[in-house]
Amino acid sequence: MDDLVDRTRAVRAGEELDHDALARFLHASIAGLSGPLVIEQFPSGHSNLTYLLRVGDRELVLRRPPFGSKVKTAHDMGREHRILGRLHAIYPKAPKPLAYTDDPSILGAPFYVMERIRGLILRRSVPPGLDLSPPRARALSEALIDGLAELHALDYAAAGLGDLGKPEGYVIRQVTGWTKRYHDSQTDEIPDVDGIAAWLADRMERVSQKSGAALIHNDWKFDNLVLDPGDPTRIVGVLDWEMSTIGDPLMDLGTALSYWVEPNDTDELKMFAFGPTYLPGSLSREALTARYGEKTGRDTADVLFYFCFALFKTAVVAQQIYYRYKQGLTKDERFGMMIVGVRLLAQQAVRAAAAGRIAP
Known part of the structure; x- marks a missing residue:
């Protein structure tokens, strides 16, 4: 393998x-x-x-x-x-x-x-020779969300990570902080970004502090997971801990869902898929949310807020990368398309907020 x-x-x-x-x-x-x-x-x-x-x-x-x-x-x-x-x-x-x-x-x-943790890392396309038939795609979906639930159950204090973050007021700091980061790196006028930022600000006080605290990864997606090549439904490594902290675990769930493209999502969004999430058999965002709630016992009623915030945050990250490209600070031509991602992600967040659901 x-x-x-x-x-x-x-x-x-x-x-x-x-x-x-x-x-x-x-x-x-x-x-x-x-x-x-x-x-x-x-x-x-x-x-x-x-x-x-x-x-x-x-x-x-x-x-x-x-x-x-x-x-x-x-x-x-x-x-x-x-x-x-x-x-x-x-x-x-x-x-x-x-x-x-x-x-x-x-x-x-x-x-x-x-x-180095050797293994398989799934990105946008399925590697030749890898069997991701509907039953295995479903099992892979379950492994991703079960792995997140496992992480959130860790005793972070026992690991000496209690000082890693400040869970009190975490949601409010995230919304205000990422809004500031957007304005600090803004290059274009994108009304949808401003619109979803205002929508989040109107609701952040209500959801803050409802979900407790956990060690959160903050970038949970397929290309940060190392899979066993012999059994690709088994996670053997988790990479990229740069944004991990102690905070609201539903922020992590929202992030994972924001990376999860479904078959009924737009073709434009599928261009920005973080892994083969829309294969036949894969769980939907709503099914992933339900499974997370079953595994953790946490109330996921406010998942729309976390989903929209994660889309907004990812849009801001893309904006920061595009800013570096526009300033000539990187020559990586991939980054020239990042502004398209900013617009699409903000648009999806606005649509989800207006529809009141995380499903397409």
Whole structure:
């Protein structure tokens, strides 16, 4: 099943790392390394950059902020490294961190290195040879939402993560904070973004503090989950903890639902699918919500608010990426289409709010 393991490629132009400086750091920081360093890059990734490092027979993964990043708090490598250091002990699906530095003389920015969890990562299309027949697509849907419920059941205090975030007022801070981030990186007039921001602000006080607190990932989707190539319905790793915190667990549910495109969604939205979520047999957003409620015992009556907020938040993230592209801070041509995503996501949020449901 090695042909299903996530593949790397040559490093994109403009995102190269200083090979010799990195090699010296690795050999000085990680015991037992032997052999020359080979650097490759993982595909996808619109936020922090992720590289595969081969050193002899060892495979490591390096994460660093994007070149020309404007949003420092969204790319806190030290924070992500500390989270993994505590979390891995009680949640082995989180990668084991190996080294961190904030010395800019090495790569020009803070970065950390962790173990590689080998496996299958699903992105927009289904890899050739992978059986995702309707029964398996359903099982995969169930695994995704069950994995989220499992994460939310963790005793984060026992892992020493109680100081990771402030659950009191979390929803209100998120709505106001992401609204400010949008205005800080705004390039175009998009009335739907302003409209859904106002809709959320009108309702945030009512839903705040109703769902308790949990360790939340904040980016739960297929391309952040490592699956067992022999049994793709089994999650063996969870990646990209940069936005994790202690907060309202329904925020995590809303995020997962916002990435979940259904067969009856528009063709434009399907272009922005985060994984093969609309295959025959896959659960709907409403079915995922019901299953989450059954697994956790949490009240999901306000799921529309969380769904719309997540669409808004993802639109703002896309706006921030597009801002970097427009400012010439990145040469990645993928980012030139991000403004289309901003418009579509905001439009979907406005439509869902007007219809009063998360279904298409």
